[in-house]
Amino acid sequence: MSRSTVYRYGLLLLIIGVVFSCLDDSPQVNEKKISFPSGELKISGSLITPTDLPGPYPVVVLVHGDGAMPYDAYGYYKPIWTEFAKRGIATLSWDKPGVGGSSGNWLEHSMEERAEIVRNAISYLRTQNAVIDQQHIGLMGFSQAGWVLPKISNQQHQVDFAVFVGTAINWLRQGQYHRSINNGTGSNPxxxxxxxxxxxxxxxxxxxxxxxxxxxxxxxxxxxxxxxxxxxxxxxxxxxxxKNWMNDASSELSQIDIPILAAFGQDDLNVDINDSIYHYRQAFAHNDPELLSIKQFSGASHGLLQSWFWNTQSPGIAHILMIEFFGKSMFADNSLDQIATWVERQVQH
Incomplete structure (x- = not known):
């Protein structure tokens, strides 16, 4: 593609983005920069609250997947926290260690150490009584967070619900699937x-x-x-x-005693969703099957985005720009609405 063609596409995207932003009737949110300690680390992030509705607010703690993620996951979280804000729900997210304002190095952490940061984030929220509804604190984790969330969700009185998006069960099995797709040898288990x-x-x-x-x-x-x-x-x-290759979430999932939503894109190239769904059902069969909800979204990628454009194992700058310009419409099959509605039901109990 020539440089002039790239410029033309860039200009077109910019114009479309401006038009969409002018038409956007999404509620504005308050974004408060926060920090909290986690061991020797200082973790920096943001607490997002609705502007038009009074608090204290239920809150969803966003837990990153893999990679050097800033608090907004390069814009991916913005449509998510906006959708929650419409329903009077706050969100909390942070820069991974070594990213943005957070100290440390995320590559030095095990999944248990990642979970400890989430616990300390919850401890921070417990100090925010004027802003946060202490009866309704939940988690929403993506991809690799599937090995983090069960470590918090299976501890009584920590959280009230959790959403798992595009999560695998076994680290090595997920790696085999990823490698098979990447090599073009298919997804047949x-x-x-x-x-x-x-x-x-x-x-x-x-x-x-x-x-x-x-x-x-x-x-x-x-x-x-x-x-x-x-x-x-x-x-x-x-x-x-x-540090992490031995991770398998099966045992910890079977101990969860709060409502769980497991959400998957049917076109996921990173995770074998059928393997995940089977093991989620097996885990909750030993606990309370009524606590588990599973949703599969057609035309959706690993991150529940439109797979016609997005279906790659490693999204790039073009994908980030598309989210910035098109926001919620980049999520497939009404997935964001359905997830937010499920969360809304949990916080109304």
């Missing part, structure tokens, strides 16, 4: 679940150092001319995987 471990997975299972993994990769290239697995070059990310 009879195939991807039998894939041999990648060299990277073998290395973390054997507790190899990053240098030892790289050496093993070079040995494979030397010994096998047909070897085609790419070299993983990110040492910090390697350490993150080594």
């Amino acid at each position: 009879e195939f991807y679940k039998t894939l041999p471990d990648s060299l990277l997975t073998q290395a973390v299972k054997q507790n190899l150092s990053f240098a030892a993994y790289q050496s093993a990769h070079q040995d494979m290239l030397t010994s096998d001319p047909n070897y085609n697995e790419g070299l993983f070059n990110d040492e910090a990310r390697y350490g993150f995987i080594a």
